[in-house]
Amino acid sequence: MSDRTILITGAAGEIGHGLINALAGQPGVRLIAMDLREVPEELHHKVDSVHQGDICDRAFIEHVISLHRVNEVMHLAALLSTSAERAPEQAHEVNVQGTFNLMRTAAEQAQAYDEPVRFIFPSTIAIYGVEPSEKDELGPIREFQALRPITMYGANKLYCEAMGRYYGRYYRSITRGDRRPPIDFRCLRLPGIISADTLPVGGTSDYVPEMIHASARGEACVCFVRPDTSLPWMMMPECVEAILKLAKAPPLARCVYNVASFSATAGEFAEAVQRHFPGAELSFEPHAGRQSLVDTWPADVDCLRAREDWGYEPQWTLEQAMTQYIVPTVRARYGQAPAPEGAIT
Ligand SMILES: NC(=O)c1ccc[n+]([C@@H]2O[C@H](COP(=O)([O-])OP(=O)(O)OC[C@H]3O[C@@H](n4cnc5c(N)ncnc54)[C@H](O)[C@@H]3O)[C@@H](O)[C@H]2O)c1
Numbered sequence: 001m002s003d004r005t006i007l008i009t010g011a012a013g014e015i016g017h018g019l020i021n022a023l024a025g026q027p028g029v030r031l032i033a034m035d036l037r038e039v040p041e042e043l044h045h046k047v048d049s050v051h052q053g054d055i056c057d058r059a060f061i062e063h064v065i066s067l068h069r070v071n072e073v074m075h076l077a078a079l080l081s082t083s084a085e086r087a088p089e090q091a092h093e094v095n096v097q098g099t100f101n102l103m104r105t106a107a108e109q110a111q112a113y114d115e116p117v118r119f120i121f122p123s124t125i126a127i128y129g130v131e132p133s134e135k136d137e138l139g140p141i142r143e144f145q146a147l148r149p150i151t152m153y154g155a156n157k158l159y160c161e162a163m164g165r166y167y168g169r170y171y172r173s174i175t176r177g178d179r180r181p182p183i184d185f186r187c188l189r190l191p192g193i194i195s196a197d198t199l200p201v202g203g204t205s206d207y208v209p210e211m212i213h214a215s216a217r218g219e220a221c222v223c224f225v226r227p228d229t230s231l232p233w234m235m236m237p238e239c240v241e242a243i244l245k246l247a248k249a250p251p252l253a254r255c256v257y258n259v260a261s262f263s264a265t266a267g268e269f270a271e272a273v274q275r276h277f278p279g280a281e282l283s284f285e286p287h288a289g290r291q292s293l294v295d296t297w298p299a300d301v302d303c304l305r306a307r308e309d310w311g312y313e314p315q316w317t318l319e320q321a322m323t324q325y326i327v328p329t330v331r332a333r334y335g336q337a338p339a340p341e342g343a344i345t
Contacts, residue, residue, distance in 0.1 A: 003028045003029075003030070004029050004030070004071060004072050005030040005032065005068050005069060005071050005072065006023065006029060006030065006031055006032065006070070006072040006073070006074060007032045007034060007064065007065065007070040007074070008020065008031060008032065008033050008034065008047075008074045008076065009035070009073070009074070009075050009077035009102065010034075010035060010075070010076030011034055011035045011039050011043070011047070011050075011076070012033075012035035012037050012039045012040060012043075013035070013076055013077075014193065014195050014200060014236070015076050015122065015193065015236070015239060015240070015243075016033070016035070016076050017040075017043065017195075017197065017198055018197075018236050018237070018239065019074060019076075019243060020033065020043050020046050020047060021046065021240075022240045023244070024046035024047070025046070031046070031047040031048055031049075032047065032048060032049045032050075032051065032064065032068050033047040033049070033050045033051070034051045034052075034053065034055075034064060034077070035052060035077065036052070036053065036054050036055075036077070037052070039052070048068075051064050054098075055094065055098030055099075055101060055102060056094060056097055056098050056101065057101075058101045058105070061101045061102055061105050065102075065105050065106060065109050066109060069109070069113070070106070070109065070117065071115060071117055071118065072117065072118040072120070072247065073102060073106055073117060073118070073119045073120065074120045074243065074247070075099060075119065075120065076122060077094070077098060078095050078098075078153075078156075078157075079094050079153070079202065080153065080201075080202040081124070081151055081202070081203055081204040081205075081293060082202050082203060082204050082206070082290065083201075083202035084151065084152045084153035084202075085151055085152060085153065085289075085293070088152035091152045091153060091156060092152060092156060095152075095153065095156035095157065095160065096156050096160060099160045099163065102119075103119060103163060103164065103167050103183060106119055106182070107167055107171065107182035110183065111182050116180055116182055116183060116184045117182065118184040118186065119167075119168070119184065119185050119186070120186050120187075120188075121161070121185065121186070121188075122187070122188055122190050122243065123158075123160070123161055123187050123188065123189045123256070124153070124157050124189060124190055125189060125190070125191050125192075125231070125297045125301060126151055126153050126154035126157065126204070126297060127147060127149050127158040127161070127189065128141055128145070128146045128147065128148070128154070128296070128297060128298050129147070129148030129149050129150050129154070130146050130296055130297065130298050131296075134146070135298070135299055139300065140263075140298075140300040140301055141258070141298040141300065141301050141302060142258070142302045142304075142305075143189070143256055143258055143302075143305060146298070149296075150293070150296050151293055161187055161256050164183065164187055164255060165255055165256070167182060167183035167185060168185030168255055169181055169185075169255070184251075185255050186246050186247065186249075186252065186255055187255055187256045188243060188246055188258075188259050189256065189257065189258050189259070190234070190239060190259065191205075191231060191232035191233050191260040191261075191301060192208060192231050192232070192233045192234075193233075193235075194208055194209050194212070194233060194234075194235050194236065194321070194326065195209065195235075195236035196235075196236070196325060196326045196329030196330045197236065204290055204293050204294055205231060205233075205294070207224050207225055207266060208233070208269045210223075211223060211269060211270060211273050211280075212273055212326055212330060214280075215273050215274075215277040215280035215281075215282070216277060216330040216331065216333070216336070217334055218279075220281035220282075221280075221282055221283075222282075222283050222284070222285050223266055223282060223283070223284045223285070224285065224286060224287040224290050224291070225266050225284075225287075225290065225291050225294050226291060227267030227270065228265055228267060229265060229266045229291070229294055229295070230263055230299035230300070231263065231264075231294065231297060231298075231299065232260035232262070232263045232298070232299070232300055232301045233260060233261060233264060233321075234259065234261040234314070235261065235315075235316060235321050235325050237315075237325065238261055238314070238315045238316065239259075241315075242259045242306075242312055245310060245311065245312065246306075246312075249310035252309050252310060253309065254305060254309060257303075257305050257306040257309070257310075257312070258302060258303050258305065258306060259303055259306050259312055259314075260300070260301045260303060261314040261316055261321070262314065262317050262318055262321075263299055263300040264318045266284070268318060269318070270282045270284075272318055272322050273322075275322075276322055276323075276326075276327045277327075
């Protein structure tokens with residue numbers, strides 16, 4: 001792939017941090033960071049340009065994309081599940097209209113320069129809507145099953161997947177002739193992501209990162225779902241690696257892919273956290289509303305498509321993730337000494 005000018009929206013968020021840190025300094029890569037809030041100072045020297053503004057503002061998007069002649073978009077900006085359920089109409093504006101503004105402007109730019117713009121879109125397991133009675137029977141869910149989201153966030157993301165498929169495959173199919181579609185759309189359906197570096201806000205899978213960060217700080221944590229609640233997970237470095245791998249893959253036959261490393265219950269995470277942070281005070285007080293959302297998400301996802309098409313490989317099991325990533329990173333973050341030799345970590 002030739003030089004890449006990558007616009008990262010939602011750059012100040014959790015995944016934005018991870019992507020900027022991974023991409024900074026790579027040869028032939030120019031990074032343009034965009035967010036509604038201020039992009040933290042520590043990221044400024046890692047990117048070529050920073051723009052603070054709203055993806056719902058089309059003029060702003062047009063200005064940034066044309067100013068830098070962007071040829072790749074990593075579109076992370078969104079209102080996540082819990083935040084979206086608190087303000088569903090605003091979530092629709094940001095998650096759908098904002099995404100449309102970006103995709104439409106990227107398509108116009110692609111047509112102007114006769115070069116497709118690559119568009120990487122993190123979707124979510126919230127696009128699924130699994131009935132409790134189906135969970136065991138379905139097993140690891142495949143990309144085409146149970147597409148019945150019950151949240152505004154899930155509905156927004158599922159629609160944006162369809163919009164991406166349209167711009168990437170079928171755009172103006174009646175009048176386009178033999179010109180290529182303007183967008184090279186690539187989408188990962190992410191599971192719950194756990195970062196040991198940053199604190200999550202507004203996601204319904206935040207209960208695990210909350211347990212980890214609170215326990216590392218020596219604070220008690222009340223988990224807002226039942227211990228038997230099972231979801232697929234991946235660690236932030238794995239998430240970043242998967243996004244970068246998908247972004248660099250050769251042309252793909254399909255555009256939407258499940259990815260996840262392992263599946264685990266809240267209870268299994270609580271036990272692992274207690275093993276590694278002895279004295280951790282964890283309790284469970286399920287919140288009816290948030291539990292009802294998580295209950296419709298699949299306990300596991302099938303990643304065969306991603307493995308076959310672009311070589312996705314899950315990296316860590318729960319225990320490996322604890323020992324190789326979570327525990328050392330959170331200890332360093334909160335200024336704690338590494339565990340003594342022979343300790344479980
Ligand atoms: N973190 C997860 O567990 C997870 C799981 C599945 C999918 N995803 C998806 O990955 C993407 C990134 O997630 P994250 O965890 O980094 O989220 P985050 O909440 O940490 O970051 C999102 C960023 O988007 C910005 N933003 C919100 N509205 C905006 C607007 N109108 N204009 C410009 N910027 C705006 C926010 O300021 C924030 O910095 C999202 O699209 C999310 O749906 C995340």
